[in-house]
Amino acid sequence: MSDTVLDARALNRATLARQLLLDRADLPVLDAVAHLCGLQAQEPQEPFVGLWSRLRAFDPAVPSNLLLDRRVVRTHLMRRTVHLLTADDTLAWRARYDTMLRQRVLGVYRRDLDGVDLDELAEAGRKVMADGEPRSMTELVRALAGRWPATSPRALGEMLVAALIPMVQLPPRGLWRAKGGVRNVPLASWLGREIGPPSSDEVLIKRYLAAFGPAATADLRAWSGLAGLPPAVAAIRDELVSFRDERGRVLLDLPDAPRPDPDTPAPVRFLPAFDNAILGYDDRTRIVDDVHRGVSVAGERVVLVDGRVAATWTVDAGTVVVTPLRRFSRTDRTAVAEEGEEVAKFLSPDESHGVRVLPL
Template sequence: MTVLDTRALNRATLARQLLLEHADVPVLDAVAHLCGLQAQEPQEPFVGLWSRLRAFDPAVLSDLLIRRNVVRTHLMRRTVHLLAADDVLAWRARHDAMLRQRVLGTYRRELDGVDLDELAAAGRAVMADNEPRSMAELARALADRWPAPGPRALGEMLIAALIPMVQQPPRGLWRTRGGVRNVPLSSWLGREIDPPSPNGSDPVGEALVRRYLAAFGPAASADLRAWSGLAGLPAAVAAIREELVSFRDERGRELLDLPDAPRPDPDTPAPVRFLPAFDNALLGYHDRGRIIDDAHRNLSVAGARVVLVDGRVSATWTVEAGTVMVTPLRLFSRADRTAVAEQGQALASFLSDDDSDRVRIVTSAG
């Protein structure tokens, strides 16, 4: 079985994640290809797409949200993702059990004795008027009936697990501030969520495996589980295994992939890329060694914005007083510093409120 070293996996990941060269595809197609973008920080998906797409116009993504072609909702790993509407409808029922268990993992004591089906029915009754509500408002509407859990536990269970919701714009629009106002997913999209698969079959799980590998492969089953949060996909993998090809990584793990998916030459040059907080290029794996050193692994879950140099996390970046600040995690060569500064200047111009050249890039030796 062919062994793929770290650099080979890195280049495959960059290609699947549209980070090896800017893709010339519509924004909606990019969101769908990436299986959504993690989006608990509302403005971060704009940077993620700017880093991936040629001539990305943030107004296009805002318009897709307004037109309900994409939505913000809890899904993979119980985190807020920006997803294509069709994917949410197809995938939501497959995530129901995981979402419940993840909320219970945090609030099991508070929700002890609460009939979750009864709570869901009561929540749906409150939301039947389709009026947008905050999590606290929905919880307060049910607090008299369930006073013991407290509003946080009730709200988290209702919004993140029991009632499929979307976060209504202006939340998530470009350069727009807006609190979280939730509306039922089906009423927002005017379509019902696809029902669970009958007779123990799992076509949704099989489709998820294919879609994940297209955006993240080659990958191990543990990587798929880390991305999705779903524990029940081994049967789906087994069902389509004959469609897939297998490799080994340097640790001996089996990696699965789609046979015709891109696996570039490991020596393919990788351009500098600025990634937003919680980008799935990092979080979409259990073993993140293909893109980030173990010494810096915590950056990926701490919400740090990172810079890829030669395909690997090599710096962090922030914006302070209109300036993109880059802090290297290793010594940069002169060529690295120039490339980071040039790409950082382009990012600064994208983030700037005007067309002036007032935004500068500051790098400090790491």
């Protein structure tokens, strides 16, 4: 095992490189979504900001067309949250997540679902959805109301849509600048392909490390929500390199993955709400100070300055408003304003737009 210690700055630069945030990439959108192992997407417009911050010459029409062409999908997966994923990854990974998704829903609604046979519920839900008609969660539960009249409709719906029946959320939800409620349809029928057997944990681990490494097994579990991964980590241990962080945790990585010089300059980047560059770790100190950790789960959009969370941002009538979390140098403030102007232009190209950086 290597005794090399990677400090927070070294881990930060590695994370930025893997997350395509150190330099914007020339990847096609589909390849970027695959490399990132999906983008968290419960807020439908947020993946567009995430991709704009990562890709050169990004055209928001491309991911919209990929959704319409059924090459990417919106579905519950990692941590039971909605992600934008490639169709291929979703079909390959979904069966591995079945148990975790059930457990996550039960963690919230166990009392409500007491006495409900989940296999019976799943079968009843599949029969309703067999006609191929998209349905909202409310519509699906209403069709089953007579079967479980004493059970919370919300609990039944969440269990069906997020766990028991692999579903996708149909466009127009998730299209650029489109609004639409959640309409669900079974994944296999939407893609015209069956879900594969549970994917190899070893492959999943390598995919995670390519996009998030170096990382500890606790980070891997925090990102995926999956239990039972240590045996797979052990099985490929000889194929990986290891380091330690400043807390002494063992960090694993792919041998040839980028680990830039810690002094590599990091440009200002505007991240969307719930970006996995932050949420993809148990220990997030490589990118956000503990005192500001709450912004990562509160749905705040954040600004990276020198690679770290340094501000939050909102949009008000076309103006990007930046609220610093620490004092900016004059150089930092200028860089934030310049990138904020570009974000405003991207989000509101046909309207008046601008940027306002508030004082601390």
